[in-house]
Amino acid sequence: MKSYRWLAFVVAFAVGLTCPPLQVLSPTIPWFVRFMLLVVFLGIDPQQMRPCFSHLALLGFNVGMPLLLWKLFALAGRNDYGLIAFFTAVAPTATAAPVVIGFLGRKVEYVTTALLITTVGTAVALVPIIPIVVDRPAPGLFLDVAARVGGTIVLPLLLALVIRVLFPKSKALPPKLKKVVFASWLCVLTIILSGASNCLRGEGGVSILPAAVLISLGICVINFLGGFFLGEKDNRREASQALGQKNTSITVWLAMTYADPITALGPTLYVLWHNGYNAWQMSRCKESAGAEENAGADRQNNSENR
Numbered sequence: 001m002k003s004y005r006w007l008a009f010v011v012a013f014a015v016g017l018t019c020p021p022l023q024v025l026s027p028t029i030p031w032f033v034r035f036m037l038l039v040v041f042l043g044i045d046p047q048q049m050r051p052c053f054s055h056l057a058l059l060g061f062n063v064g065m066p067l068l069l070w071k072l073f074a075l076a077g078r079n080d081y082g083l084i085a086f087f088t089a090v091a092p093t094a095t096a097a098p099v100v101i102g103f104l105g106r107k108v109e110y111v112t113t114a115l116l117i118t119t120v121g122t123a124v125a126l127v128p129i130i131p132i133v134v135d136r137p138a139p140g141l142f143l144d145v146a147a148r149v150g151g152t153i154v155l156p157l158l159l160a161l162v163i164r165v166l167f168p169k170s171k172a173l174p175p176k177l178k179k180v181v182f183a184s185w186l187c188v189l190t191i192i193l194s195g196a197s198n199c200l201r202g203e204g205g206v207s208i209l210p211a212a213v214l215i216s217l218g219i220c221v222i223n224f225l226g227g228f229f230l231g232e233k234d235n236r237r238e239a240s241q242a243l244g245q246k247n248t249s250i251t252v253w254l255a256m257t258y259a260d261p262i263t264a265l266g267p268t269l270y271v272l273w274h275n276g277y278n279a280w281q282m283s284r285c286k287e288s289a290g291a292e293e294n295a296g297a298d299r300q301n302n303s304e305n306r
Contacts, residue, residue, distance in 0.1 A: 009271070012186045016193025023195035023261075029253045030148070032184045034156050036249065039181050040095040040115070041160030043174035049113045057230045058093075058114055058243050059121040063129075065222070066090040070133055079135075080262070084212050086133055087255040088266035089219045090126065091246035092118035095181070100278050101241045110235050114242035116157075119250075123153040126254070134258045141258075148257065153250070188249050192268055195261035212265040219266075220244065220273035245274045 016022065066089035073082030093115040102108045126149055131141045163170050174181075224244035231239025248267035255264040 008182075008186055009189070009275070012189045013193060016190040017197045019190075020194050020197050022191055025191045026195060026256065029188055029191060029249075029256070030152050032188045033152055033249050033253055036095060036181050036184050037119070037153060038156040038160055039174050039177050041157050042163060042170050044112055044116055044160070045171065046161075049116065050109060051113055051117060052232065052235075054231045054235060054239055055114055055117045058227060058239060059118050061226055061230060061243065062092065062118050062122055063090065063125045065226070067129070067133075069219075080208060081211055081215060083133065083255070083259050083263045084208075084266035085215050085219065087251045087259065087263055088216050088248070088270050089223070090122060091248045091251040091267055091270070092122045093242045094245040094247045094274070097241050097245040100245060100281070101238055103282060104237070104241075106237050106241075107235065110238040111242045114239070118242070119153060119247070120157065123149045130254065130258055136258075145258070149254075152253075185249060188252070189268065189271070192252050192256065192261070192264050195256060195264070208262060209265065212262075213269055216266050216269040217273050220270055220277070224274075224277065245278065246270060 066086045069085035069089060070082040073079065073085060093111070095115065097115060098108045098111045101111045127146045128142065130145045131137045134141075223246070224240050227240035227243030228236045230243070231237075246267070248270050251267045252264045255261075255267065
């Protein structure tokens with residue numbers, strides 16, 4: 001990750017944690033999320049989608065593992081940890097995952113397909129699951145989740161498809177709007193942390209922070225490793241990226257809506273872990289590329305000396 005992005009994340013964390021009044025902007029979060037998803041969906045060509053069995057396996061893992069973690073923590077009497085684990089682990093593939101995998105020289109089409117399948121599939125699964133997880137299984141909450149999730153995820157998808165048909169050149173917009181999307185995510189992050197800072201100052205708030213750090217880190221490791229083993233032989237790196245790099249902006253908003261800002265700390269902290277791993281992967285990629293260039297130059301020099 002570029003250095004200015006790391007600095008931007010640090011600033012967003014600092015501003016959010018030190019400016020609790022910014023939480024009044026929470027109603028803007030779903031609009032930021034809709035905008036970010038719309039831009040991503042504009043760049044997806046349905047004709048390039050080639051679903052395979054591992055995509056379904058990734059979706060199953062993305063929904064099943066969060067439920068398992070939530071249940072295990074609930075059985076241990078720590079439902080607060082269970083909620084953090086659930087909303088952290090259930091986030092779909094990140095919108096930037098295809099970009100990262102392309103930088104690594106792997107198959108962008110595979111990760112783009114995973115992005116679409118996990119985003120829509122997870123959204124559908126969350127409608128009946130969230131009322132159970134937050135222990136409010138009522139028809140009213142079920143309909144509320146359906147309306148919110150559908151309006152935030154499905155609506156941008158349908159709108160993007162219509163725009164692509166009416167304005168074919170719109171598919172070139174996502175690369176041009178990368179910085180705008182990144183700025184939107186920073187705004188979401190700042191607002192989220194402003195709400196979390198109030199809870200952290202409250203009774204028991206600080207005590208749960210170490211658990212949120214460890215839970216989010218553990219889930220990040222499990223996802224990248226799990227994706228590697230779920231992918232077919234030729235798609236292991238792609239599947240690892242698709243499962244490990246998550247769009248936590250969606251589940252952060254859901255956590256704040258149906259749980260509390262403390263629960264949203266899990267998916268918020270996850271951003272640090274998966275971006276840290278991405279930065280390491282990219283640095284390794286650059287080192288490998290540099291080594292190959294040097295080796296090629298040595299071979300050329302040797303052949304000329306002969």
